[in-house]
Amino acid sequence: MSGLPEKDQNLALVLQLLAPTQQSGNTLWLVDENLPVASLMTVPGAASITAVTNRYDISADLQAKGVTTLLCDFDFSGLGSYQRIVYRISKEKMLVHHCINQAIRQLSDDGELFIIGNKQDGLKSIAKNAAQTYGQKNNTQKLGNSYLASFTRPANLSDEQMLPSNHYGTLRQVQHKEITFQSKPGVFGWEKVDRGSELLTTVLPTIRRYMKSVSSVLDLGCGWGYLMLATRDWDVETRCATDNNIAAVEAARTNFADHGLTVDCVADDCASNIRGRFDLILCNPPFHQGFAVSDTLTEKFLAAASRLSRRSTRAIFVVNQFVPLEKHAEKYFSACRLLLAEDGFRVYELRP
Numbered sequence: 037m038s039g040l041p042e043k044d045q046n047l048a049l050v051l052q053l054l055a056p057t058q059q060s061g062n063t064l065w066l067v068d069e070n071l072p073v074a075s076l077m078t079v080p081g082a083a084s085i086t087a088v089t090n091r092y093d094i095s096a097d098l099q100a101k102g103v104t105t106l107l108c109d110f111d112f113s114g115l116g117s118y119q120r121i122v123y124r125i126s127k128e129k130m131l132v133h134h135c136i137n138q139a140i141r142q143l144s145d146d147g148e149l150f151i152i153g154n155k156q157d158g159l160k161s162i163a164k165n166a167a168q169t170y171g172q173k174n175n176t177q178k179l180g181n182s183y184l185a186s187f188t189r190p191a192n193l194s195d196e197q198m199l200p201s202n203h204y205g206t207l208r209q210v211q212h213k214e215i216t217f218q219s220k221p222g223v224f225g226w227e228k229v230d231r232g233s234e235l236l237t238t239v240l241p242t243i244r245r246y247m248k249s250v251s252s253v254l255d256l257g258c259g260w261g262y263l264m265l266a267t268r269d270w271d272v273e274t275r276c277a278t279d280n281n282i283a284a285v286e287a288a289r290t291n292f293a294d295h296g297l298t299v300d301c302v303a304d305d306c307a308s309n310i311r312g313r314f315d316l317i318l319c320n321p322p323f324h325q326g327f328a329v330s331d332t333l334t335e336k337f338l339a340a341a342s343r344l345s346r347r348s349t350r351a352i353f354v355v356n357q358f359v360p361l362e363k364h365a366e367k368y369f370s371a372c373r374l375l376l377a378e379d380g381f382r383v384y385e386l387r388p
């Protein structure tokens with residue numbers, strides 16, 4: 037398992053136990069940012085599985101490695117049945133419950149669903165509830181610092197036999213101060229406006245006043261689209277929004293349409309397929325990748341913003357106060373000005 041981060045090494049060992057074999061039949065893996073593709077690919081026969089993921093970067097990576105991959109918001113409606121389904125549980129409980137509910141329905145009569153997770157991920161209580169819901173014995177095992185549990189499809193599976201998932205797949209209306217939007221579990225901060233993003237929008241009227249013209253705006257890591265929506269009254273020619281999470285892109289598209297905005301809204305890994313330059317780039321970069329805190333993402337977002345900038349571009353970033361944005365930005369921007377520091381967040385203006 038050399039080359040894998042230490043925290044993933046035990047998990048990678050557990051995955052080996054679930055390597056597809058002739059007896060295990062056709063295999064489906066549910067993959068999000070908590071199952072590193074590098075770990076998955078150490079499993080013998082990994083290229084023969086089918087994967088479902090809600091992340092663009094994972095889908096692109098798996099496809100490049102020859103794995104048949106479906107990119108969707110864990111909507112299994114187009115899939116057949118599987119003898120083995122493997123799921124390294126996600127961070128958000130409603131998503132975990134949704135995936136388990138869906139996976140159980142996708143099992144063939146002799147099929148088996150395996151869920152795995154590390155000690156802190158809450159797997160033990162999830163497995164206990166699932167065993168109760170499906171009327172099965174809880175068989176959770178501890179393997180190093182990971183846990184593994186398995187389930188079969190109950191003989192008479194009823195529609196009521198579901199772990200609570202708060203209608204995971206459905207968009208719903210949320211109201212925050214003067215803004216109404218559609219969102220759902222699985223999207224970053226789905227039922228609120230992020231305080232950092234809200235602070236970023238307070239500087240926009242000033243930015244707009246001193247920039248001569250703003251004819252193109254990019255919302256980089258758009259979530260359900262809040263930052264772009266903050267420009268909804270502006271006369272802008274080209275709007276583009278992008279996120280790695282397919283659930284976010286779907287919610288953002290709905291919100292832009294509902295607010296009458298024409299936005300090219302695409303799933304992508306840090307805008308890697310987006311060409312052109314933007315007058316204004318808005319960004320609240322992630323600092324978590326699933327269960328892990330990640331500093332490398334900040335740099336990746338800065339590099340993308342720099343690539344999509346021209347000399348007159350202004351990129352407005354908001355970060356938690358402990359993220360050393362100035363330090364990272366030095367490599368990509370000639371000036372990094374602190375505009376606002378409040379409630380533990382910092383809003384910066386970056387100039388190429």
Ligand SMILES: C[S@@+](CC[C@H](N)C(=O)[O-])C[C@H]1O[C@@H](n2cnc3c(N)ncnc32)[C@H](O)[C@@H]1O
Nearest residue numbers: 224233257258259279280281305306320321322
């Ligand atoms: C802190 S949230 C901000 C969301 C939104 N802009 C807002 O203000 O509510 C960061 C967003 O970046 C997205 N993201 C994470 N990794 C990404 C990547 N590699 N490429 C594009 N977006 C990514 C996440 O899905 C999340 O929606």
